[in-house]
Amino acid sequence: MTDRIDSPARVCPNCDGFPAVAVTLGGRTSAGHLRTITVHCPKCHGLGTLATRTTALAGGRA
Incomplete structure (x- = not known):
């Protein structure tokens, strides 16, 4: 089982x-x-960073 990897914050x-x-x-x-x-x-x-994008593209693959 893999550990959950948090994505790095966007600069x-x-x-x-x-x-x-x-x-x-x-x-x-x-x-x-x-x-x-x-x-x-x-x-x-x-803050120096922006929130990561969590929205999926319409019609994108899951």
């Missing part, structure tokens, strides 16, 4: 698995640090 095609990045706003704070904001991928919502 998001928009961010290639790097869902959150720091973007500089330009300039520096009074302490000398760069001003940055964190931006998340809009497709995967900051």
